[in-house]
Amino acid sequence: MGLQLKNPIMTASGPWAGDAVGIQRCIDAGAAAVITETISLEAKQRISPRLFCDDDGLFNTMLYSNMHLEEWEEELSTIDRKDAKLICSIWGSTASEIAYLSKKVEHMGADAIEISISAPIGSRNLRMLRHSCDIQEFMGAAVKAVDIPVMVKLSYEAASSPNFLRELELSGIRAVSAIDALKGLAGVDIENQRSLMPTYGGYTGQHIRPVSLATTAALHQYTPLQVVSSGGVLDHETAIEFLMLGATAVQLASAILCSGYGIITEIVRNLEHWLTEHGYSSVDTLRGTALRSLRAFEDIVPRSLCASVNEKCRRTECLICAQSCLQDAVYLDEAGTIAIDPDRCDGCGLCVERCPHGLLTLEWR
Incomplete structure (x- = not known):
């Protein structure tokens, strides 16, 4: 300058x-x-x-x-x-x-x-x-x-x-x-x-x-x-x-x-x-x-990732993660806790980004 x-x-x-x-x-x-x-x-x-x-x-x-x-x-x-x-x-x-x-x-x-x-x-x-x-x-x-x-x-x-x-x-x-x-x-x-x-x-x-x-x-x-x-x-x-x-x-x-x-x-x-x-x-x-x-989009190597819950989450009044999943991969299991169906999850990362409690991560399949 x-x-x-x-x-x-x-x-x-x-x-x-x-x-x-x-x-x-x-x-x-x-x-x-x-x-x-x-x-x-x-x-x-x-x-x-x-x-x-x-x-x-x-x-x-x-x-x-x-x-x-x-x-x-x-x-x-x-x-x-x-x-x-x-x-x-x-x-x-x-x-x-x-x-x-x-x-x-x-x-x-x-x-x-x-x-x-x-x-x-x-x-x-x-x-x-x-x-x-x-x-x-x-x-x-x-x-x-x-x-x-x-x-x-x-x-x-x-x-x-x-x-x-x-x-x-x-x-x-x-x-x-x-x-x-x-x-x-x-x-x-x-x-x-x-x-x-x-x-x-x-x-x-x-x-x-x-x-x-x-x-x-x-x-x-x-x-x-x-x-x-x-x-x-x-x-x-x-x-x-x-x-x-x-x-x-x-x-x-x-x-x-x-x-x-x-x-x-x-x-x-x-x-x-x-x-x-x-x-x-x-x-x-x-x-x-x-x-x-920071790299060009064309240079990014695709990774096979899946959402994972770090600890048990029973915040059923929240469910932001489930509402954000277009694949219906996030659900409540029989114990009433948040769970991820790995066969449905495509690793987009939106649930991880939106979780207000930081309980979700993306991990290698």
């Missing part, structure tokens, strides 16, 4: 870094780098309400900052950066706009730039996802315009497109952050035939972590790009998951909205403690260590 970070915890672009006060709070809480709310040439008026919840997920209907470029210049001049890095998120509708904004934020003192090229709401730069030939023009404009590192925030779709990623590399981009929020709706009021939200929103939080984890691993395995991961980082353990799959750093977003700025301090402190407790001399020594356990 071209930046020396004191720790791998960054804050993503968002309203928690929408002005000098918010940015300062991120820095004071211990973030190694803070990414501003997205800066554009057009200040965007905010709608209300703009945040919606769904269990542990969040939906937002925000595009970019409601401050003008001149206001941002004044805000950034008041920040005490200490030993943190300041990264400016920018959005432009043309290559010339991106080049102009890149130069402006570099002049304002940005240590790096993150280009926002997609959003789950609105129609920002959709043509780049349709015409990959424009990627080099747009991203190359920023790379050529400044002398500071430039990374690109990727949607899941962009991060999964080999052609898109190849064009990014050719443009001179060496780092990406992934993934951006997913497009979603909180639900429908079926009694009144109305959507719970007035428009599509960006879905974030722990429920998108499996998608983000897979994207991190794939980007690290199949491209030379450095990856800064976002999407479901809620604590130090989830941060470690991303780091073990090759992430250079991680970005916090929904965690700050739900738990406040103090979550940054908590994650940084707990990460340092975990590394010491587990004998890691630095983050670098654990980065990518889980990738060796």
